[in-house]
Amino acid sequence: MDDGISLIQCPRKDVHQEEIQEECDEPPGIPLPLTHLHPKPQEAAIPRKAAVVLPFAARRQPKTSSKTRIFRRKFFPAATDKEWNNWHWQINNRIHSILQLCRFLDLSSQETDALGNLSVKLPLGITPYYMSLISGEAPDSALRKTVVPTVHEFFKAPEEADDPLCEDRQSPVPGLVHRYPDRVLLLAHDFCSTYCRYCTRSRVVGHGRLYPNRVRLEKAIAYIRANTQIRDVLISGGDPLTLSDARLDWILTKLRQVPHVEIIRIGTKVPAVLPQRITVQLVRMLRRHHPIWMSLHFIHPDECTPEAHRACAMLADAGIPLNSQTVLLAGVNDSLDTMTLLVHQLLKMRVRPYYLYQCDPISGSSHFRTPVEKGLEIIRGLRGFTSGYAVPTYVIDAPGGGGKIPVMPDYIMGRTDTEWILRNYEGKTFQYPDPDHRLSPLLANSPVTPEKDEGIPME
Numbered sequence: 001m002d003d004g005i006s007l008i009q010c011p012r013k014d015v016h017q018e019e020i021q022e023e024c025d026e027p028p029g030i031p032l033p034l035t036h037l038h039p040k041p042q043e044a045a046i047p048r049k050a051a052v053v054l055p056f057a058a059r060r061q062p063k064t065s066s067k068t069r070i071f072r073r074k075f076f077p078a079a080t081d082k083e084w085n086n087w088h089w090q091i092n093n094r095i096h097s098i099l100q101l102c103r104f105l106d107l108s109s110q111e112t113d114a115l116g117n118l119s120v121k122l123p124l125g126i127t128p129y130y131m132s133l134i135s136g137e138a139p140d141s142a143l144r145k146t147v148v149p150t151v152h153e154f155f156k157a158p159e160e161a162d163d164p165l166c167e168d169r170q171s172p173v174p175g176l177v178h179r180y181p182d183r184v185l186l187l188a189h190d191f192c193s194t195y196c197r198y199c200t201r202s203r204v205v206g207h208g209r210l211y212p213n214r215v216r217l218e219k220a221i222a223y224i225r226a227n228t229q230i231r232d233v234l235i236s237g238g239d240p241l242t243l244s245d246a247r248l249d250w251i252l253t254k255l256r257q258v259p260h261v262e263i264i265r266i267g268t269k270v271p272a273v274l275p276q277r278i279t280v281q282l283v284r285m286l287r288r289h290h291p292i293w294m295s296l297h298f299i300h301p302d303e304c305t306p307e308a309h310r311a312c313a314m315l316a317d318a319g320i321p322l323n324s325q326t327v328l329l330a331g332v333n334d335s336l337d338t339m340t341l342l343v344h345q346l347l348k349m350r351v352r353p354y355y356l357y358q359c360d361p362i363s364g365s366s367h368f369r370t371p372v373e374k375g376l377e378i379i380r381g382l383r384g385f386t387s388g389y390a391v392p393t394y395v396i397d398a399p400g401g402g403g404k405i406p407v408m409p410d411y412i413m414g415r416t417d418t419e420w421i422l423r424n425y426e427g428k429t430f431q432y433p434d435p436d437h438r439l440s441p442l443l444a445n446s447p448v449t450p451e452k453d454e455g456i457p458m459e
C-alpha cells in the first residue's frame, strides 16, 4: 500500500518539481528563525527584515483544527510542521490514485467503480490538507462528494454538454475567452491542486494540455493589448495560484504594461484547498500589482478552517478585495442552514459572498444540479434575514454563451403609472411612489428656477 508520502505521479510532475527548485517559499504558520529577526552582532550593519505582524483575527485563530491534527498524526506522522505547511509538499503528496484513496477512506462501490474509469475524465487530485477535512466522513458527506468521483459522473443527461457555456467558441486565442465587451478570461494553465467533480472546465483542467508557457501567454497578452476596450482581466484556469510566484509575477507584470487594463482579478480555490500557498512572499508580490481583486471559491462552511482564515487574512491585509463564488450543489450546500453558516463564516474571513451559481449543465453533473427554485428559496431565506453583505447574487450562466443572468425572487409584484408594488422579505406588500418626470419640473430636463427655501430662515 502506498505510504502517501511519495512524489506525485501526474503529468505535471516535471513542472512542479522545477518550481520547487526555483522557489523558496516560507509557509505561513512557521515562525521565522530568530536569525531572520535579530541579526547576529557581526551582521548589525545589514538592515533588519520587518517582522511579520499577523492581523488580530488571524492571531486569535488556533493554527489548525483538531480534525486536521488527528489526521496528520495518523496518516503523516513523519511529516514535520515545516513540510505540512509547505504548499509544494502538499502538492507533491496529493492523493491522486485509487490505491492512495483507499488508505484514507472506506470507498463505496459507487466510488470504486468510478475510480476504475477515470482515464478519460477529470483526474483525481486532493491535497493532504483537504483530505484531512473529509477523512472518516461518510460517502454522502458534503466535502467528500465534491472531490471523490462516483459513477454518477459517467451519466450524461440529454441537456448536458462538455462545454455548455460555449467558451471554446468565444476563444480568439488559445486559453483566452472573450465573452463580454470590456473583460476577458485568461486561463493561466490547467492544473489545480484539488479537482472539483462539478468543475465547469473539466474538459480543460487536469488534462495536461494547457501549459503556462511564454509563447501561449504572450499571444493572449498581445490580444489584450490589441483590444483597447478590455479593462478587466480575470486570470483563472486551472488554479493560477498553483503557479510559482515568479511565473505569476511575470504574467501580472506583462498585464500591467497594457495601459488600458485597469483591474486584474484572480480566480482561485487555493484558500479552501491549499491555504499553505498563501505565503508572505506571495502577498508581497501580489500587492505590487494592485488593483488586484480575488474571486475565491468556497462551497461549504467546513472549508472555513483556521488555515483558510489565516490565508484570507493575509490576502485581505495586502489590500486585495476578496469575493466568494459558490456553486449551488445538491446534497452539499443546498439548504438554507448550510448556506447561512457559509456566508456568515465568509464575512468573518473578510470574504464577501458575491455569486451563488446555479450549477452548469456540464456532462455528468445531474447528481449535483438542483432545481432553480432551490436557489431562489435560499436567497429568499437570506435577504432581509441577515446582513445585506452576506447575500450573494444568484446567477445562471446562460448555456450557449449568453453570460451570467441574475435570478431574483419575485420582489416586484407589479406597477402602475405612478407606483411600484413591492413585496418585502416578510411577504408584506408596499407601494413605492414612482417619480413621474413628465409632471415634475424639478426632475424634468427643463431648466429649474431656484426658489426661496421657505423652511430655512433667510438672513
Ligand code: SF4
Binding pocket: 191, 192, 194, 195, 196, 198, 199, 200, 201, 202, 205, 237, 238, 239, 268, 269, 297
Ligand atoms: S479549483 Fe476551479 S478550475 Fe480547479 S477543478 Fe475546482 S472548479 Fe475547476
